[in-house]
Amino acid sequence: MASALLVLAAAAAPAFVSALNNGQAVTPRMGWNPYNAFSCDTTEAQYHTQTDALVSSGLAALGYTYMITDCGWQGTKRAADGSFTWDTMRLPAGMPNLASYVHARGLKFGVYSDAGYFSCDNRNGQAGWMGSLNHEAQDAATFAAWGADYLKYDNCFSDSPTTFVNHNPSIDLRPHFTAMRDALAKVNRSIVYGLCEWGVQDPARWAAPVGNSWRMSDDISASWSSVLRIINELVPITGFAGPGGWNDMDLLEVGQSALTLAEQQTHFAFWAAAKSPLLISTDLTKLSAGSMAILNNTRIIALNQDVLGKSIAFKRRYTDDHDVWAGPLADGSTVALIINWQNARRSVTFNLADVGFTSVSAQNLVTGASLGTLSTSYLHVNSRRAWCARAQAHQRSSSRSSRVHLVHGRQLHTLRRRLLAHIQLERCRWFHWLGRGCDYHRRRRRGERRDQVTCLRLHQRGSRLPRRGREWLPQLSRHAYKRERRRNSEG
Ligand SMILES: *[C@@H]1O[C@H](CO)[C@@H](O)[C@H](O)[C@H]1NC(C)=O
Numbered sequence: 001m002a003s004a005l006l007v008l009a010a011a012a013a014p015a016f017v018s019a020l021n022n023g024q025a026v027t028p029r030m031g032w033n034p035y036n037a038f039s040c041d042t043t044e045a046q047y048h049t050q051t052d053a054l055v056s057s058g059l060a061a062l063g064y065t066y067m068i069t070d071c072g073w074q075g076t077k078r079a080a081d082g083s084f085t086w087d088t089m090r091l092p093a094g095m096p097n098l099a100s101y102v103h104a105r106g107l108k109f110g111v112y113s114d115a116g117y118f119s120c121d122n123r124n125g126q127a128g129w130m131g132s133l134n135h136e137a138q139d140a141a142t143f144a145a146w147g148a149d150y151l152k153y154d155n156c157f158s159d160s161p162t163t164f165v166n167h168n169p170s171i172d173l174r175p176h177f178t179a180m181r182d183a184l185a186k187v188n189r190s191i192v193y194g195l196c197e198w199g200v201q202d203p204a205r206w207a208a209p210v211g212n213s214w215r216m217s218d219d220i221s222a223s224w225s226s227v228l229r230i231i232n233e234l235v236p237i238t239g240f241a242g243p244g245g246w247n248d249m250d251l252l253e254v255g256q257s258a259l260t261l262a263e264q265q266t267h268f269a270f271w272a273a274a275k276s277p278l279l280i281s282t283d284l285t286k287l288s289a290g291s292m293a294i295l296n297n298t299r300i301i302a303l304n305q306d307v308l309g310k311s312i313a314f315k316r317r318y319t320d321d322h323d324v325w326a327g328p329l330a331d332g333s334t335v336a337l338i339i340n341w342q343n344a345r346r347s348v349t350f351n352l353a354d355v356g357f358t359s360v361s362a363q364n365l366v367t368g369a370s371l372g373t374l375s376t377s378y379l380h381v382n383s384r385r386a387w388c389a390r391a392q393a394h395q396r397s398s399s400r401s402s403r404v405h406l407v408h409g410r411q412l413h414t415l416r417r418r419l420l421a422h423i424q425l426e427r428c429r430w431f432h433w434l435g436r437g438c439d440y441h442r443r444r445r446r447g448e449r450r451d452q453v454t455c456l457r458l459h460q461r462g463s464r465l466p467r468r469g470r471e472w473l474p475q476l477s478r479h480a481y482k483r484e485r486r487r488n489s490e491g
């Protein structure tokens with residue numbers, strides 16, 4: 001983890017004006033989606049079980065009201081009249097019936113489709129499950145008739161019926177998403193419109209008049225590096241979020257055991273304070289009390305649903321040490337979020353000057369405890385997190401032209417990738433890729449490991465890092481990771 005989350009007394013800020021005027025998602029939507037738990041292997045029985053659990057756990061009553069479908073239920077062929085169909089093996093009773101099931105329990109129903117030729121449901125390398133490209137008006141009418149209250153609109157096969165995922169599509173994607181916006185505007189039903197464009201063409205800068213939220217990054221995964229990557233990507237775009245149009249940081253990994261509770265707490269608090277939609281994506285029948293207590297924290301939920309609708313913004317990074325983010329709330333106070341980047345329980349001093357104050361009265365939002373009046377700084381004993389990058393690079397890299405952005409302290413540096421060879425990354429150091437969707441990939445080929453850093457909008461295919469990739473691993477080896485987790489178990 002870990003974060004300190006404080007509310008500070010302060011001055012108010014101007015209100016955001018939304019451009020998509022559909023009256024939806026005035027605050028970020030909250031709910032459940034199967035993808036991080038079940039991927040595209042979804043069934044009617046699962047949807048029923050999770051719908052029931054959302055209600056019986058008490059989470060629905062706290063605001064998690066959208067039960068949203070994902071890939072895995074679409075048919076492969078349209079009906080004779082051209083309308084959208086479902087897979088009758090996976091959904092024997094059908095989509096309208098599932099919508100009724102959800103509505104009968106007082107929840108809202110989310111449909112999933114795709115802005116390309118086919119949906120992301122690519123089974124064993126076989127594509128063919130339906131997308132909505134060129135069928136927008138008919139599909140919007142169908143989804144409305146089924147009882148949809150939300151549409152998650154994905155981006156597979158966007159520029160070709162044969163390319164599953166293209167992070168650098170050859171076409172301008174905007175017409176795909178505006179076509180569905182216009183189709184939804186014509187149906188006689190209020191439907192929240194969630195763009196799932198994966199951040200590939202910088203939707204924060206154009207999607208406010210198009211959708212109620214836009215995925216601003218590639219998919220999250222159950223790893224701390226993935227949480228860090230998405231936080232870095234948010235740095236330049238926090239100002240684009242506001243009532244009716246939100247930066248969607250992707251589904252929550254709270255409840256996934258690959259993250260410690262401290263990491264889950266940090267992830268959740270950050271997503272909430274950045275005003276991301278809060279979409280739980282774990283098997284609710286197996287949720288631990290610890291993860292439940294993170295998801296049901298009413299102070300953090302209130303932060304997400306604050307009517308001012310302002311995201312926290314990046315204030316300062318103390319490289320390898322801690323981050324400070326802050327933003328205004330409707331009651332005139334300021335929320336500050338401090339992330340401990342180190343893999344240890346330790347004391348971190350929060351300098352009030354980093355958020356523009358010298359003296360405040362403060363509250364710890366995670367626990368609810370009052371911190372009284374703070375002057376100048378605040379010393380917080382922070383939780384540990386069980387993850388640490390051990391990166392060491394001395395090797396030469398052959399490529400010359402790619403650029404990456406690194407931040408040291410407060411300064412943003414641009415450097416050519418070959419210079420990476422000269423940066424000695426010491427134990428527990430991170431790469432700091434601000435504003436870019438960079439991620440690590442491990443590949444094995446012919447007994448060799450090649451690690452890659454892939455950056456959206458930066459490289460066509462990612463750049464190959466030096467052969468001796470072991471030292472570049474962002475995660476501990478599986479063995480070491482398990483050992484680490486045992487030592488730190490549930491902080
Ligand atoms: C729109 O929906 C409402 C509520 O379901 C219904 O009362 C109304 O007749 C519908 N209007 C049209 C034009 O279909």
Ligand SMILES: *[C@@H]1O[C@H](CO)[C@@H](O)[C@H](O)[C@H]1NC(C)=O
Pocket residue numbers: 058288289290292293296297298
């Ligand atoms: C939240 O979950 C915890 C753990 O299950 C439980 O003890 C607590 O009562 C719940 N609080 C709310 C507000 O639901």
